Amino acid sequence: DIQMTQSPSSLSASVGDRVTITCRASQGISNNLAWFQHTPGKVPKLLFFAASTLQSGVPSRFSGSGSGTDFTLTISSLQPEDVATYYCQNYNSAPRTFGQGTKVEIK
Amino acid sequence: EVQLVESGGGLVKPGGSLRLSCAASGFTFSNAWMTWVRQAPGKGLEWVGLIKSRTDGGTTDYAAPVKGRFTISRDDSRNTVYLEMHSLKTEDTAVYYCMNLYFGYWGLGTVVTVSS
Numbered sequence: 469d470i471q472m473t474q475s476p477s478s479l480s481a482s483v484g485d486r487v488t489i490t491c492r493a494s495q496g497i498s499n500n501l502a503w504f505q506h507t508p509g510k511v512p513k514l515l516f517f518a519a520s521t522l523q524s525g526v527p528s529r530f531s532g533s534g535s536g537t538d539f540t541l542t543i544s545s546l547q548p549e550d551v552a553t554y555y556c557q558n559y560n561s562a563p564r565t566f567g568q569g570t571k572v573e574i575k
Numbered sequence: 576e577v578q579l580v581e582s583g584g585g586l587v588k589p590g591g592s593l594r595l596s597c598a599a600s601g602f603t604f605s606n607a608w609m610t611w612v613r614q615a616p617g618k619g620l621e622w623v624g625l626i627k628s629r630t631d632g633g634t635t636d637y638a639a640p641v642k643g644r645f646t647i648s649r650d651d652s653r654n655t656v657y658l659e660m661h662s663l664k665t666e667d668t669a670v671y672y673c674m675n676l677y678f679g680y681w682g683l684g685t686v687v688t689v690s691s
Contacts, residue, residue, distance in 0.1 A: 511683060
């Protein structure tokens with residue numbers, strides 16, 4: 469089974485900081501990776517499909533990259549509304565596992 | 576407007592069964608692959624399983640912890656996907672969401688509590 473490993477598991481950064489979250493697959497999944505943002509009390513929100521395809525309505529300060537086994541989610545300038553837990557998900561093949569999540573907080 | 580509405584959650588004893596439903600509207604459900612995801616208290620998102628559209632074979636895949644105990648089915652005439660859960664364990668306690676990955680649609684979730 470494919471394992472998805474995110475790092476870090478949590479981070480604290482200042483408003484305006486550049487934030488990077490990485491997601492590593494235990495085997496190649498091409499670009500079949502999604503990123504979700506999960507804010508407490510809300511349903512998860514799809515940020516990226518196909519690793520780097522920004523979904524409609526998602527601010528351009530978010531970017532996604534990667535292919536194969538290594539992927540990155542970057543927030544170019546962290547805003548207070550970005551406080552959330554971020555998850556990557558493999559959808560290349562079953563089991564379509566999520567990473568364990570990265571909790572992002574404001575310092 | 577797209578809507579996914581889960582129902583059927585509740586309190587059940589260990590070893591019991593429950594059937595969750597997810598009613599969809601606002602998109603062409605028959606073409607959609609539908610996924611069940613859960614989140615246990617204090618834990619992250621966990622993929623539970625998937626059912627493909629009938630035109631793509633209608634097949635299902637499951638996560639290892641639920642394989643053999645959970646069954647996903649769909650009724651395209653009712654725009655509904657189901658999650659039938661048997662031999663429930665306390666570790667199945669979670670909020671259960673249905674979702675469509677391609678469009679990023681999620682329901683609000685339904686709570687399943689397995690406790691004696």
